[in-house]
Amino acid sequence: MELAIGTVRANQAVGEGLFVMSLDCHAIARNARAGQFVHVRCGPIGSSDPLLRRPISLLRVAGERIDLYYDVVGRGTRYLAGLGPGDSVDLLGPLGRPFALSRATRNLLLVGGGIGLAPLAMLADEVLSRGIAVTLVAGFRTAARVLAPEWLDPRIEYEVVTDDGSLGRPGRVTDAVPAYLPWADEVAACGPAPMLTALGRLMQDSAKPAQVSLEERMGCGMGVCLSCVVRTDAGVKRVCRDGPVFPLRALREVQWRQN
Numbered sequence: 001m002e003l004a005i006g007t008v009r010a011n012q013a014v015g016e017g018l019f020v021m022s023l024d025c026h027a028i029a030r031n032a033r034a035g036q037f038v039h040v041r042c043g044p045i046g047s048s049d050p051l052l053r054r055p056i057s058l059l060r061v062a063g064e065r066i067d068l069y070y071d072v073v074g075r076g077t078r079y080l081a082g083l084g085p086g087d088s089v090d091l092l093g094p095l096g097r098p099f100a101l102s103r104a105t106r107n108l109l110l111v112g113g114g115i116g117l118a119p120l121a122m123l124a125d126e127v128l129s130r131g132i133a134v135t136l137v138a139g140f141r142t143a144a145r146v147l148a149p150e151w152l153d154p155r156i157e158y159e160v161v162t163d164d165g166s167l168g169r170p171g172r173v174t175d176a177v178p179a180y181l182p183w184a185d186e187v188a189a190c191g192p193a194p195m196l197t198a199l200g201r202l203m204q205d206s207a208k209p210a211q212v213s214l215e216e217r218m219g220c221g222m223g224v225c226l227s228c229v230v231r232t233d234a235g236v237k238r239v240c241r242d243g244p245v246f247p248l249r250a251l252r253e254v255q256w257r258q259n
């Protein structure tokens with residue numbers, strides 16, 4: 001984990017309220033793995049306003065460059081959207097536990113909702129070079145928020161699902177999952193809690209390994225403040241330090257059934 005200053009190379013709008021920010025940041029890029037995140041200070045260098053950093057997953061790492069895919073939802077992400085080439089950003093990372101696939105996996109199914117695609121795209125980048133076939137089923141509210149395929153490795157089989165049917169298959173992303181489950185050796189997912197709940201139910205009787213990356217409100221990002229805890233089979237866990245990636249089964253036993 002490093003405290004580092006990244007330099008913005010580009011900060012492109014890629015959809016309604018959605019941006020990809022590319023930064024030069026060797027200190028973070030050299031150690032980062034798919035599923036990890038950076039804790040971003042969303043204010044000028046040296047300022048502590050706002051006090052809390054904002055966690056953002058890594059979308060891609062290429063050489064010294066890291067890419068972040070983010071949705072403008074409040075003060076912090078609005079600040080990021082106003083940055084341009086040459087601006088500096090205070091970053092802490094990479095943080096959290098990455099995805100860890102079974103050695104036997106040959107066919108990987110990724111299930112993403114909205115900005116939850118970020119860690120999945122990086123996981124695909126990591127495993128495609130090992131000859132693993134990747135299908136990404138991705139759900140978005142509407143066509144204007146769909147991540148264009150240009151942001152993904154062309155070897156990924158990419159199926160888009162939109163809530164309003166304006167692009168791709170209409171409906172919920174989890175509606176598309178059952179068709180791919182027999183093909184998949186393993187599943188990895190990231191997205192809003194209702195999507196993960198639905199996936200948990202779909203895979204309730206499946207023995208296939210599945211991992212999910214959780215998004216919780218965070219304070220310190222380093223395991224100290226306990227603001228990000230979730231209950232699992234193995235007890236209370238900190239999303240920032242023990243996760244954000246957890247086995248689906250561990251969460252399913254306690255969380256999904258409460259919904």
Ligand SMILES: Cc1cc2nc3c(=O)[nH]c(=O)nc-3n(C[C@H](O)[C@H](O)[C@H](O)COP(=O)(O)OP(=O)(O)OC[C@H]3O[C@@H](n4cnc5c(N)ncnc54)[C@H](O)[C@@H]3O)c2cc1C
Nearest residue numbers: 054055056057070071073074075076077115118215216217
């Ligand atoms: C491990 C992890 C990885 C993440 N990766 C990404 C990513 O790649 N791209 C991205 O856009 N966002 C990601 N998030 C969510 C992101 O951290 C929040 O959207 C961001 O902190 C909001 O900051 P803000 O100041 O703009 O909004 P705020 O003013 O803080 O909040 C605005 C709204 O967003 C909601 N919100 C804030 N934080 C979270 C959160 N952690 N999870 C869910 N809802 C939240 C609030 O409830 C509120 O409704 C991730 C979160 C975690 C924990």
Ligand code: FES
Nearest residue numbers: 219221225226240
């Ligand atoms: S954010 Fe502080 S313990 Fe997780």
